[in-house]
Amino acid sequence: MRYTKSAFDRAELVLQERQQTSENEYQARLHEIAEKAPEIYRLHLEALRLNYSLIGSIGRQNSEKLTLSQQISAIKNKNLSVRQTLRGMLSASGYPEDYLQYHYFCDICRDTGYHEGVRCRCMKELLERYTIEELNSxxxxxxxxxxxxxxxxxxxxxxxxxxxxxxxxxxxxxxxxxxxxxxxxxxxxxxxxxxxxxxxxxxxxxxxxxxxxxxxxxxxxxxxxxxxxxxxxxxxxxxxxxxxxxxxxxxxxxxxxxxxxxxxxxxxxxxxxxxxxxxxxxxxxxxxxxxxxxxxxxxxxxxxxxxxxxxxxxxxxxxxxxxxxxxxxxxxx
Ligand SMILES: [Zn+2]
Known part of the structure; x- marks a missing residue:
């Protein structure tokens, strides 16, 4: 099916709204945890920091003279264990384990509309719906x-x-x-x-x-x-x-x-x-x-x-x- 231009415009708008919603909801949950469970919040920040250090470690010198792949795998392991502890703490405090993750409308494309360079099913559904709505109108x-x-x-x-x-x-x-x-x-x-x-x-x-x-x-x-x-x-x-x-x-x-x-x-x-x-x-x-x-x-x-x-x-x-x-x-x- 060939989609109309206005269907593309409307679909893009919906995707932006979905992204904004998941961001807002994530921030709200983060805020709540920072207030009610500061130790979980600190650990979450630690997990985020480890993510960044994984990116930042590439090409940088280090005191233990580890190779780049050794550095990456050390950070990955640490990251994994921090996330595991985090999930356990969330669960023990009565929160869902994924409480501090983004909750997307579509997990496949994370509400970007594309997955591995190909238009995602959620995007196709929107385009189809709006093209047909336009025709029916x-x-x-x-x-x-x-x-x-x-x-x-x-x-x-x-x-x-x-x-x-x-x-x-x-x-x-x-x-x-x-x-x-x-x-x-x-x-x-x-x-x-x-x-x-x-x-x-x-x-x-x-x-x-x-x-x-x-x-x-x-x-x-x-x-x-x-x-x-x-x-x-x-x-x-x-x-x-x-x-x-x-x-x-x-x-x-x-x-x-x-x-x-x-x-x-x-x-x-x-x-x-x-x-x-x-x-x-x-x-x-x-x-x-x-x-x-x-x-x-x-x-x-x-x-x-x-x-x-x-x-x-x-x-x-x-x-x-x-x-x-x-x-x-x-x-x-
Ligand atoms: Zn999708």
Whole structure:
């Protein structure tokens, strides 16, 4: 994934804050020990001094005529024994053994963002999160909570099969709740891909935004946007050199929610992008939720056959029922 410049800026800022926090906390613990356990504090200073003398001893003459490696190993041994005594004293006084060490958010890179010259995992996670946040911030779809969902907008009169629209939509709602609660960001491949379909204004966008919001709040990497907007961004990046790499973000997100697929202006280019995204995500077992007003049969007419045939069998179709809710509540889409 190619990260945006502002994602780098924000990640750097977070790393600086983490470094500052571990420094502040270390200083606070040091201050506390200096007051409450001065003998431990003195020993800690001795350990620090030994560290410095290790650095300072290089190339310096000494009275015992020791070679440089002998000097270093003598200081190292002393340092080790002082640290061991220090840990014992801390523990005996009721403190954790590592009380006078820096506590980093990430022990691998010590909050520098790099380890052995390579970008650390913690840094990659930040860059990924901020790049996706930025992408999602361009999507104009309002986020909603599950508790805002109103079943009373759906008719309670029985339909031909004996069930009402409300009964059917209660099941859809419960499916979305279960999907969200069982989504595991460490194993997104365990969640299936869903195909929300039904006429415009039945709550597809609303419920998919509830799933998106809930999972984003849990720090899952969710990309959520209208297919039209996302495809337009990809076109801008491909043909007009706009900044960003939306395609790879769509391919790599833990969950992708494509809203209103099939409503975009179709070209050979958009069709090939939709196919690439659908196909790659299926192959890599990454779940996707598509919402559309086209049934799977209609998809065969909208796109060329290879897209529709990938959707059939790989997506669980979920039909939405009801009258146009937006006429009852204009913001409910
Ligand atoms: Zn790290």
């Amino acid at each position: 361009h999507c104009s779809i309002a986020m909603h909570d599950f508790n805002e969902f109103r079943l009373d907008y759906y008719s309670a009169s029985p339909m031909a099969d004996g069930e009402s629209q409300r009964d059917k939509m209660r099941r859809v709602y419960e499916t979305c709740l279960r999907y969200t609660s069982s989504f595991n960001e460490n194993a997104p491949q365990d969640s299936p891909s869903l195909y929300f379909y039904g006429r415009t204004g039945l709550g597809k966008t609303f419920l998919s935004s509830c799933i998106a919001k809930n999972l984003i709040d849990r720090h899952c990497i969710v990309v959520y946007g209208s297919a039209t907007n996302l495809l337009h961004r990809i076109e801008e990046e491909r043909f007009r050199k706009a900044e960003g790499d939306t395609t790879s973000i769509l391919l790599e997100a833990e969950l992708l929610i494509l809203d209103d697929l099939g409503a975009e202006f179709k070209t050979t280019f958009t069709e090939s992008v939709v196919y690439e995204v659908v196909n790659e995500r299926i192959n890599n077992r990454r779940p996707t939720i598509i919402s559309t007003n086209k049934s799977l049969q209609e998809m065969y007419k909208t796109y060329n056959e290879r897209i529709a045939s990938r959707l059939v069998g790989n997506y669980i179709p979920i039909q939405f029922y009801g009258g146009d809710i937006r006429q009852m509540k204009p913001s409910y889409v």
